[in-house]
Each structure stands twice: as structure tokens, then as C-alpha cells.
Amino acid sequence: MSYNKSRFKHKHLPVNDLGLTYRDYEGAISTLCAGCGHDSISSAIIHACAEMSIEPHKIAKMSGIGCSSKAPNYFLNNAHGFNTVHGRMPSVTTGANMANKDLTYLAMSGDGDSASIGLGQFAHVVRRQLNMVYMVANNGVYGLTKGQLAATSDRGVKNKTGDISLFNDIDLCVMALQLGASFVARCFSGDKNQLVPIIKAAIAHQGFAFIDIISPCVTFNNHPGSTRSYDYVQEHVTTGAVTDFVPVKEEINHQVPEGKFEDVCLHDGSVLRIHKLTADYDTSDRFKAIQDIEQHKAKGEILTGLLHIDPTAQDFHELNNTTDTPLNQMKQDILCPGERVLGSINDSFR
Amino acid sequence: MKKTDVSKYDHFLKVVDCQQACPAHTPVPEYIRLIADKRYTDAYMLNWQSNVFPGVLGRVCDRPCEPACRRGRVEEEPVAICRLKRVTADYKDDISDRLPKIPIDKNGKKIALIGAGPASLTVARDLLPLGYQVSMFDRDFKAGGMMRSQIPAFRLPESVLDEELDYILNMGVTCHFGTPITSLHKLLQEDYDAIFVGTGAPKGRPINIPGTTEASANIAIGIDWLSNVTFGHNEKAPKRVVVLGGGNTAMDCCRTAKRLGAKDVKVIVRSSFEAMKASPWEKADAKAESIDIIVNHTPKEFVHKDGKFIGVLFDEVSSFYDRGGNRVLKNTGKTLLAKCDLVLVAIGQDTSFPWIERDIGLEFNEWDQPVLNPQSLQSSLDKVFFGGDAAFGPENIITAVAHGHKAAISIDLLCQGGHPNVRPDSDFNLISQKMGMHEWSYQNITEHDLRNPVPHISWEKAVKELATEVELGFNEQLALNEAQRCLNCDIHTVFNESTCIECSACDDICPVDCINFIEYIDDDNTPAQELLKGKLRVDKACDEQDYLISDKLKTGNMMVKDEDVCLHCGLCAERCPTGAWDMQKLILTNIEATIK
Numbered sequence: 001m002s003y004n005k006s007r008f009k010h011k012h013l014p015v016n017d018l019g020l021t022y023r024d025y026e027g028a029i030s031t032l033c034a035g036c037g038h039d040s041i042s043s044a045i046i047h048a049c050a051e052m053s054i055e056p057h058k059i060a061k062m063s064g065i066g067c068s069s070k071a072p073n074y075f076l077n078n079a080h081g082f083n084t085v086h087g088r089m090p091s092v093t094t095g096a097n098m099a100n101k102d103l104t105y106l107a108m109s110g111d112g113d114s115a116s117i118g119l120g121q122f123a124h125v126v127r128r129q130l131n132m133v134y135m136v137a138n139n140g141v142y143g144l145t146k147g148q149l150a151a152t153s154d155r156g157v158k159n160k161t162g163d164i165s166l167f168n169d170i171d172l173c174v175m176a177l178q179l180g181a182s183f184v185a186r187c188f189s190g191d192k193n194q195l196v197p198i199i200k201a202a203i204a205h206q207g208f209a210f211i212d213i214i215s216p217c218v219t220f221n222n223h224p225g226s227t228r229s230y231d232y233v234q235e236h237v238t239t240g241a242v243t244d245f246v247p248v249k250e251e252i253n254h255q256v257p258e259g260k261f262e263d264v265c266l267h268d269g270s271v272l273r274i275h276k277l278t279a280d281y282d283t284s285d286r287f288k289a290i291q292d293i294e295q296h297k298a299k300g301e302i303l304t305g306l307l308h309i310d311p312t313a314q315d316f317h318e319l320n321n322t323t324d325t326p327l328n329q330m331k332q333d334i335l336c337p338g339e340r341v342l343g344s345i346n347d348s349f350r
Numbered sequence: 351m352k353k354t355d356v357s358k359y360d361h362f363l364k365v366v367d368c369q370q371a372c373p374a375h376t377p378v379p380e381y382i383r384l385i386a387d388k389r390y391t392d393a394y395m396l397n398w399q400s401n402v403f404p405g406v407l408g409r410v411c412d413r414p415c416e417p418a419c420r421r422g423r424v425e426e427e428p429v430a431i432c433r434l435k436r437v438t439a440d441y442k443d444d445i446s447d448r449l450p451k452i453p454i455d456k457n458g459k460k461i462a463l464i465g466a467g468p469a470s471l472t473v474a475r476d477l478l479p480l481g482y483q484v485s486m487f488d489r490d491f492k493a494g495g496m497m498r499s500q501i502p503a504f505r506l507p508e509s510v511l512d513e514e515l516d517y518i519l520n521m522g523v524t525c526h527f528g529t530p531i532t533s534l535h536k537l538l539q540e541d542y543d544a545i546f547v548g549t550g551a552p553k554g555r556p557i558n559i560p561g562t563t564e565a566s567a568n569i570a571i572g573i574d575w576l577s578n579v580t581f582g583h584n585e586k587a588p589k590r591v592v593v594l595g596g597g598n599t600a601m602d603c604c605r606t607a608k609r610l611g612a613k614d615v616k617v618i619v620r621s622s623f624e625a626m627k628a629s630p631w632e633k634a635d636a637k638a639e640s641i642d643i644i645v646n647h648t649p650k651e652f653v654h655k656d657g658k659f660i661g662v663l664f665d666e667v668s669s670f671y672d673r674g675g676n677r678v679l680k681n682t683g684k685t686l687l688a689k690c691d692l693v694l695v696a697i698g699q700d701t702s703f704p705w706i707e708r709d710i711g712l713e714f715n716e717w718d719q720p721v722l723n724p725q726s727l728q729s730s731l732d733k734v735f736f737g738g739d740a741a742f743g744p745e746n747i748i749t750a751v752a753h754g755h756k757a758a759i760s761i762d763l764l765c766q767g768g769h770p771n772v773r774p775d776s777d778f779n780l781i782s783q784k785m786g787m788h789e790w791s792y793q794n795i796t797e798h799d800l801r802n803p804v805p806h807i808s809w810e811k812a813v814k815e816l817a818t819e820v821e822l823g824f825n826e827q828l829a830l831n832e833a834q835r836c837l838n839c840d841i842h843t844v845f846n847e848s849t850c851i852e853c854s855a856c857d858d859i860c861p862v863d864c865i866n867f868i869e870y871i872d873d874d875n876t877p878a879q880e881l882l883k884g885k886l887r888v889d890k891a892c893d894e895q896d897y898l899i900s901d902k903l904k905t906g907n908m909m910v911k912d913e914d915v916c917l918h919c920g921l922c923a924e925r926c927p928t929g930a931w932d933m934q935k936l937i938l939t940n941i942e943a944t945i946k
Contacts, residue, residue: 006796006861006917008424010888013863023861035853035927043858190854218853218927230851234905 005029017249022050030074037189037215038068038137042075044192045106045135048199049076052247060096060103064089064118067144068110068137068215076106087118090125090134094316097130100328101317104203105132112142115151115170122172126179126208131315133202133209136172137189139217140228147220154227160220173307174293176210177286182313183209184289185306188237189216190230197245198306204245206267207315214302238296239305240281244273266311274306283309351871351881351908354899356844359778362936364896365913366839368431371418373752376400377938378415378431379840383792385434386833388826394438395448401435402472402518402751403497405510408436409821410501412629412746420837423894424862424915427801429835430824437829439510445517450479452521457481459765462542464531467495468747469548469738471518472754473761478521480762485542486523489530490581493519496550496739497747499577500599502606503817534706534734544733544761547720548750551739555698557594561652565693568659569652572603572696579606579816587612588691592662594618594649595696596626601633603694604641609816616642616688618649618662620679622669635820639813647686648679652693661689701740719743726760726770727753735760780934783841784923790933792841794920796861797834804828838918841935845909847901850930856922862915863887865922870908882910890914 005026013021025046030039049059056078063069065086072081080103084092093105114122114136125134140153141160149157152172153165176184183205187195195213202209214233216222222229227236248269260276264283274283282288289307296303327335354361364370368378376397384393397404411432419428459482463470466488474484492498493515497506519525531537537545554571556562562569572595578584587610593603596619604615617636619626623645626633637643647664654660666684669677701719706712713721713730720729720736727735737753739745760770783791805822806812812820824832857865866886873881878897879890890897890912900909923931 004795005859005921006919007798008796008861008917010863010891010915011424012888012891014888033927034925035851035855037853039858039925040854043854190852192854216853218851222851222927230853234852 016050017053018055020050020053022047024078025050025056025076027075027077028073030071032067032070032074033143033217033219035218036067037139037213037217038071039074040189040192041108041135041137041195041213041215042071044189044195044199046075047192048196048203051196052200052203054104054203058103060105062089062093062096062105062107062132064109064113066110066113066142067139067217068108069113071108071137072106079106087113087116087121089113090118090121090130093132094125094128094130097132097316098322098327100326101131101322102326105130106203107132107134109134109136111136111138111140111150111152115172119151119170123175123179126176126181126210129180129182129208129313129315129319131207131317133199133211135199135211135213137215138172138212138228139215139221140169140226141217141221143217143220147217157227158225160223171293171297173210173212174290177290177308180286181210181308182207182310182315183306184286184308185210186212186214186293186302186304188214188233188302188304190234191237191304194239194243194304197243200245200247201243201266201270201272201306201309204247204266204268204270205309205311207310207313214304233302236300236302237304238301240276240278240292240303241283241305242275242277243306244275246271246273264309264311272306272309283307286310351878351899352874353901354897359776359936359938361896361898362778362780362842363938365842365916366936367418367420367894368415368429369840371414372401373414373749374401374755375752375938376415377840379836379838381438382429382431382434382833382836383838385437385829386793390438390441391443391445391448394442394445397435397438398445398517401748402475402754403468403514403747404435405439405514406497406506407748407751408432408434408439409510409819410497410506411435411748414748420839420915421835423892424837424917425798425800429837430801430804430832433804433824434829434832436823437826440823441826441829449517449521452478453481455481456483457765459483459543460485460541461761462487462537462540462545463548464537464545465495465548465550465738465740466490466493466525466527467548467550467738467750468497469550469740469750469754469757470495470546471515472751473546473548473737473758474523475518475521476755476758477761478518478523482761482765484523485526487526487529487531489528491528493525493527495548496552496573499580500573500602502576502579502602502609504605504609504812504815504820505602507817507819530705532705534712535710538710538731538734542733543765544735546757546761547734547736547740548738548754549701549703549740551699551701551744553700553702554695555700557649557695557697559649559651561654564654564657565652565659568691569693569695572599572694573699575694576602576606579610584610586610590614590690591692591694592616592618592688592690593694593696594662595698596621596628596645597696597698598628598632599699600694600696601628601636603696604636605639605813606816607692607694608639608641608813612692614690616644616690618644618647618664618686618688620646620648620667620669621677622646625669625677638809640809644686644688650685653687659691661687662693663687699744701743703740723771725756725773726763727757728760728764728770733764777939779937780842780844781937783920783933783935788924790841790920792838792933792935793834794838794918794933796837796917796919799831799835801835802828802832839916841918841920841933843898843911843916843918843920843922844932844934845898845900845911846930846932847903847909849928850900850903850909851928852903852905852907853927855925855927856931857887859921859925861919861921862917864912864914864916866910866912867903867907868910870902870906886910886912888912
């Protein structure tokens with residue numbers, strides 16, 4: 001395998017506000033299988049961060065264990081990163097976010113890491129409304145351990161060795177909606193036109209943003225009979241709306257586009273312009289979103305796009321009324337004010 | 351949109367910019383890989399087959415390949431292709447057993463070649479192995495034509511030239527040197543089956559401004575003067591020399607004058623420095639030898655006083671381009687008197703055919719050039735062919751070689767009962783370079799080093815010695831370093847629609863954003879560049895290269911690859927899970943280059 005990607009780049013590559021091209025946001029050369037959907041997700045993250053002109057060192061990449069969780073090595077070389085224990089990424093991210101809320105937390109997890117071993121952690125981080133982007137690279141299979149069926153595999157499908165999935169699948173989007181996530185989307189790794197704006201919106205969203213990304217495993221789950229293969233997903237994918245992300249600095253186009261659209265203003269002033277493809281599309285109603293997902297699934301379709309957003313929701317720090325200054329920037333004497341202050345606190349309980 | 355036609359070699363040849371730009375279509379990347387393998391003799395023979403004079407051209411070629419080189423588009427400077435060619439000549443072993451065998455039994459056809467320059471020599475080399483009897487005529491006493499008479503030895507040592515001429519002459523050319531042909535009519539009466547005219551452009555263009563007659567003793571035509579130096583008739587130059595003109599001949603004149611003892615040498619040219627016709631490296635070398643190049647001056651008068659030559663008076667001009675894109679010169683009103691003892695006029699050269707009678711049926715056009723079929727180089731007299739500078743006016747050695755190949759094919763067709771206009775096309779083949787899962791038969795990892803300058807002797811020494819070659823050529827290590835800069839453009843990215851699953855692995859990994867998957871455009875008529883504007887990852891920067899356009903894929907998308915800045919690193923093919931991309935080497939057996 002050639003682990004060398006040339007430093008040469010196209011001479012007309014656009015530069016962002018920081019004077020960087022997207023190539024400056026790349027990571028190491030991927031060691032995932034050729035054609036892995038996770039590499040497309042990495043590429044989408046690279047493009048989203050470059051286009052939003054985020055300083056790479058203001059980003060923390062969080063992950064657990066699995067092919068998905070290896071992926072952060074393959075983007076944003078100059079960002080912080082933490083590869084945690086299997087399924088424990090949400091707790092570690094919560095801790096990191098407590099200490100430094102100024103960073104952008106990009107979390108990469110997989111179906112095993114979030115829907116199996118880490119399901120409890122997943123549920124609680126949604127409840128906490130932690131300000132982070134939680135991405136699940138969902139291929140419905142345990143690729144790193146040679147292709148066992150994952151908890152997100154559809155009931156009745158066969159894995160590569162012929163085992164049938166006997167149990168109901170866990171739909172992480174439905175769970176996230178049910179637990180009150182303020183941003184929920186489902187995407188397909190092969191469709192960057194959809195994925196990049198949604199990642200950008202998730203980064204701009206203040207609060208917990210969840211993106212379930214169908215990311216085919218070319219090696220263990222790309223066979224006929226799989227519902228997560230490239231062919232199956234490309235044939236069964238559908239969407240209710242096309243989302244454009246308009247950053248703060250850009251003036252929104254006053255020309256009203258054709259068809260129905262909705263503008264959602266995010267916390268930081270950027271705007272999501274949503275072009276509705278189906279008349280009853282509505283991002284504000286999470287119960288309807290759950291219903292839509294289930295109805296499409298019943299028809300054998302995979303509903304993608306932005307499913308729900310609540311730009312007014314309060315995040316973890318607001319709910320807990322934490323200090324404005326991140327904890328890691330506070331001096332020792334403020335964080336630990338000494339015996340006298342401890343004494344008076346203790347006294348207040350006596 | 352129309353799918354790129356991959357059933358012919360045209361698209362693929364165009365991707366190999368250097369090979370496409372070379373008039374003889376030398377397979378440049380192939381011989382550079384051989385150099386990297388230290389297979390110098392093989393590399394030399396590959397060159398020899400296509401361009402006949404690798405040692406000569408490795409020094410003095412006009413290098414149309416280098417400005418075309420893709421490396422210049424992704425980095426700053428092209429691969430030093432010409433210098434690498436010289437490496438093959440410098441480090442090769444004895445090649446005599448690799449030269450084609452000349453049949454003892456001839457085929458009975460006799461060919462006359464007029465002129466012993468690169469074009470005629472190429473015809474001889476192509477026809478002798480087929481059993482033709484070849485007679486070569488030249489007014490000079492030695493073969494080589496302008497390669498000998500006009501290129502000074504400090505750029506092209508005589509031994510290098512002689513070696514490569516001898517490979518051909520020793521194949522059994524019947525030489526009639528020192529024998530100018532004075533009548534084509536007479537030659538046509540002899541029993542030649544075909545006659546090839548490769549007499550070059552031997553007439554230096556004279557200048558005619560006031561004072562020319564009076565100053566004639568102090569004025570010389572550049573190419574004649576250089577020729578006299580070569581043949582030992584000029585051994586000294588006066589103290590002060592002015593060279594008129596800005597081409598390579600002017601550069602050779604000024605540098606030669608310096609070596610013959612001139613102290614004050616000036617090149618004075620009408621154009622700006624950038625617009626001078628001389629190759630950039632020739633200009634750089636002249637400047638390095640502290641020769642004054644004075645630009646934007648046009649000669650007005652040769653000044654003489656009391657029968658004594660004083661110098662040349664110039665008008666200063668400013669040049670600009672008019673709306674039609676033509677260069678216009680305007681006098682600024684200032685003048686310059688360049689005092690000197692000798693003026694060398696190097697403002698161009700022309701063909702000369704006083705020996706071709708105008709009533710023998712050979713047609714000439716309004717510029718007094720023979721009327722030729724550009725494909726076959728056949729004149730209006732069926733058995734007379736032209737090539738080199740004689741055909742369409744002054745070009746360069748490599749063009750003359752290409753003409754020689756073309757004419758040899760035509761002559762062979764004519765003599766074997768075919769028609770020179772019905773020409774064989776090249777066979778081509780694309781061969782996968784895949785060796786293993788992620789292994790290729792070529793060095794696919796891009797080397798990032800900058801161009802290696804070629805070592806030369808000190809400039810102080812250079813200007814003192816007429817016959818000492820200035821450039822030393824690459825040593826083996828430098829040659830290897832430079833060879834690795836080649837991007838292997840002949841190893842093509844070949845796309846197969848039916849196996850593509852559109853996983854986007856290739857467009858994600860491509861370092862130069864060449865590969866795009868976009869919605870299919872149902873329009874066969876509008877030019878591709880217009881249709882694709884704004885739809886690709888990066889818009890096409892220039893028209894150097896075409897797109898590789900796929901059929902409609904099963905999702906309704908299409909693949910569009912901009913061939914312009916592709917590094918041929920093969921990462922797309924390595925990342926492709928289904929082998930829809932493959933790296934395949936283009937092999938052309940013969941593109942108007944040699945007889946099979």
C-alpha cells in the first residue's frame with residue numbers, strides 16, 4: 001500500500017479565511033479497506049472544517065473503538081484527539097467538554113461502539129445535551145472483528161457468512177429523537193453534497209447534534225442481501241429536503257428560490273436553508289420525525305437528511321449554569337480556594 | 351455528454367504531454383524509467399529508434415517536450431528531459447551489436463538524399479535496414495549539416511556528433527560529400543527511385559540599412575561566420591563585436607566571438623528580452639558568460655567615417671501588442687551608437703533552391719517553398735520528397751528527424767507499390783501495471799524534489815576554450831534524482847464504468863482533485879468545458895489537457911476526470927475496491943516515427 005499521498009495540490013484550490021486549503025485539514029493516509037465509507041466521512045469532515053475556517057487546534061476528535069473510531073487519525077492532523085475505551089467516548093467527551101467548552105467536539109463512533117457496548121453512554125450523553133457533534137459511522141456490521149452482525153443490522157438480513165439477523169435493529173436516530181436530541185440527521189457516506197452541509201450545520205448548532213451516517217463496509221457488508229451495501233443504499237435512499245448551510249459572514253441570497261424552503265437561524269447567526277422536497281417536511285416536530293423514519297423503513301426506504309432541529313434548546317452548560325470561563329483557563333486559587341472556603345461551605349450544611 | 355473515445359490512442363497520447371509535444375513522439379517516460387533502472391543502453395536505444403541522435407539532441411534539442419511537461423503545471427519546473435537524454439548517451443555501453451542488420455541482398459531500389467543533415471540521415475537510417483541503396487550528397491566535406499556547421503563545439507562536441515553520424519554512415523551510405531547538387535533536373539535523369547531533399551535553410555538573411563555597402567567588410571552573416579569557425583577559416587574575432595538578432599544563432603555567435611578573443615560582445619535585439627526567440631537556457635548561458643544583451647533596439651544605420659567603420663546606430667523602440675495581437679514597434683526618439691569592429695547578422699535564415707529548375711514540374715508556392723503534402727512530404731513530382739528546414743522553413747533538429755521518418759515511410763510506400771497518402775497507423779496497447787494488492791510496476795510515489803541544475807565548467811574557463819563543452823551533464827546520482835521527478839504520464843488512469851460502485855474513495859484520495867462524480871449531463875453538443883464549469887471540485891485551469899469522461903453510471907451520475915494535473919500516483923486505483931480504476935501503460939509501436 002502506498003502510504004504516501006503527494007503534497008502537490010491543485011494550484012487553483014480555494015483557500016479559506018485562515019489562508020488554508022482543505023489539504024491542510026487532512027490526516028494520515030487511511031489504513032481502512034479501500035472503498036470504506038468511513039473514508040468518505042473523513043473527507044466530508046475535512047471539507048466541512050476547511051470551509052468553515054475552523055482553526056484545527058480548536059477541534060477535539062473523540063472516538064471509541066472500531067473501524068469508525070480509527071477514522072479520526074485520517075482527518076485533521078493538527079486537531080486534538082482522544083481515542084477512548086470501547087463505548088466510553090461520551091463520558092470522556094463530557095469530561096473534556098466540562099474542562100474546556102471552547103473546543104469543537106467532533107466525535108466519531110460506530111454501530112458497535114454506540115449501539116452495543118456503549119448504548120448506555122449514548123443514551124445519557126443525549127439526555128445531557130452536551131454541545132458536541134456525535135457521528136456514528138453505521139455499516140451494520142462488526143468489520144474489525146470480521147463481519148458479525150451489529151445491533152443496527154435490519155432484522156432478517158444476512159451477513160457475509162450467511163447468518164441471519166434474528167433481532168430487531170436499534171435505530172439510533174429514533175433513540176436520539178426520543179431522548180430529546182436537539183439536532184438529528186441521517187446521511188449516506190456516498191453523498192457528500194448532503195453530508196458536508198449537515199456536518200457544518202451540526203458544528204454550528206449549539207447543543208447535542210447527532211448524525212447517523214450509513215457507511216457501507218466494502219469488505220464484510222457489501223454483498224447482495226445486505227441493506228447497507230453501496231448498491232442497496234443508492235437504490236433505497238430518499239430524502240425529504242435538501243439542506244444548505246449559509247455561514248454567518250455570507251449574506252443570505254435574498255432571491256427566493258423556487259419551491260418550498262425554510263430558513264432556520266442557528267445560535268451563532270448562521271442559517272440553514274432547507275429546500276423541501278416533500279410538502280409535509282417539518283424539522284421542528286420530533287414526534288413526526290420519528291414517525292417519518294418508521295414509515296419510510298416500512299416501505300423499505302432509508303430516509304436521509306436533517307430530521308429534526310431545535311435551535312433554541314439549552315445545552316449542558318446552560319442547563320447546569322456553569323461558569324463562562326472554561327475550567328481549564330481558571331487559576332489554581334479559584335478552582336481550589338483553600339481550607340477556609342471549604343470550612344465555610346461545610347459549615348453551611350451543619 | 352460524449353464519453354471519451356478510448357478505442358483509439360489519441361486521448362492517451364495527449365495525456366503524455368512530452369511525447370505528444372515531441373515531433374518524433376519519443377516515449378519519454380519509458381526511457382526515463384530505464385535510466386532510473388540504470389539500463390542506460392536500453393534507454394539509449396529507445397531514443398535512438400525514435401530520435402536518431404540522442405547524444406546530439408541530449409545537448410542541443412529545442413526541447414518542445416519540456417514546456418509541455420506536466421511537472422511544470424503541478425510544481426515549478428519541468429523534468430530535465432533533454433539532460434536525461436544525454437545521460438543515456440553518456441553512460442551507455444557499446445551499442446554496435448544492437449544496431450539493425452543491413453541486408454546484403456539489396457531490394458533494388460535506389461534513393462538519393464540531397465544534404466547530409468539530420469533529415470537526410472534519418473531517411474538513410476530508416477531505409478538502409480530495409481535493403482535500399484542510399485546515396486547522400488552534400489556541399490560540405492563532412493556529414494552533419496547544420497549540426498556541424500552552425501552549432502559550436504562548446505555546445506556539441508565533434509566526437510559526439512561523429513559517433514552518431516557514423517552509426518548511420520557505416521550502414522552503407524554511398525557518400526558524395528563536397529559535391530553540391532546543381533541541377534535537380536540532371537539528378538532526375540539518373541536511375542533513382544526517389545529523391546529526398548534535406549538541404550536545410552542555408553541562406554542567412556541579410557540586412558539592408560544605410561551604410562551596408564560601405565561597411566560590408568565589417569559585416570558577416572552569422573551562420574556563415576559560424577560555419578567558417580567550425581571549418582577553421584576563422585580563428586580570431588576582433589575586440590568589439592555586435593550581434594544583431596535574438597535567436598539561438600545570435601547566442602552561438604556571441605559566445606563563439608567571446609571565445610575567439612572578442613572582449614566587448616553585445617547582442618542587440620529589436621524585441622524585449624522575454625520575446626527573444628532564443629531558448630531561455632541559451633540566453634541564460636550567454637548572460638553567464640557576461641555578454642551584454644541590449645533589448646528594444648532596432649538597427650538604423652551602419653556608421654562609417656572617412657572610409658573607416660565606426661559601428662551601428664540603433665533606434666530605441668518600445669513594443670506593444672495591437673488589438674489584433676500583433677507586435678508593433680514604436681520609436682521612442684532615442685538612439686544608441688554601438689561602436690564595434692565586426693557586426694554578425696543573425697536575424698533569420700531561409701531555404702535556398704536555385705538548383706531546382708522551375709520548369710521540371712515541381713511546384714513552388716508564393717513564398718518560394720515547394721508545394722508539399724504535409725502528411726507524406728511528397729512534392730508535386732511523385733518521387734521527390736522534402737524534409738527538415740527545406741520543407742517548411744527553419745524549425746529544429748527534432749522536427750527534421752520527424753520529417754525524415756515521415757519521408758522514409760512515404761518513400762518505402764512509393765517504392766513498394768503503395769501510395770504515400772495511404773499511411774499505416776500505429777498499433778497501441780494499454781497494459782495493466784498492477785503487480786499485487788497495492789503494488790505497481792513503476793515508482794508511483796511522487797517525488798517532491800525540485801529540478802536539478804546541470805553541472806557546468808566554470809564560466810571563466812568556458813569563455814577561453816572554443817572546443818570545450820560547457821555543460822558536464824548529470825552524473826549517475828543526479829540522473830537518478832532527476833529521473834524520479836518524472837510523473838510517468840504514460841501510465842494511464844483507465845476507468846471502467848461497469849464495476850464502479852461510486853464509493854467516492856478515488857475522488858477523496860486524489861491529491862490534485864482530478865476526479866469528479868457529477869450528475870449526468872444530457873448534452874452532446876456543447877463543449878465540455880462550458881458544460882462542466884462550476885460543477886467540478888476545481889474548475890479546469892487551462893486547456894492543456896482534455897477530460898476523461900465516462901458513460902452514464904448506474905446511479906445516473908457520470909465520472910469526469912480532468913487530465914490536466916493528474917500525478918499518475920495510482921492512489922485512485924489503489925483505493926478502488928472493485929478495480930474500476932486501473933493504471934495501464936500506453937505502448938505505441940509506431941506513430942509516424944519509424945518503419946516497423
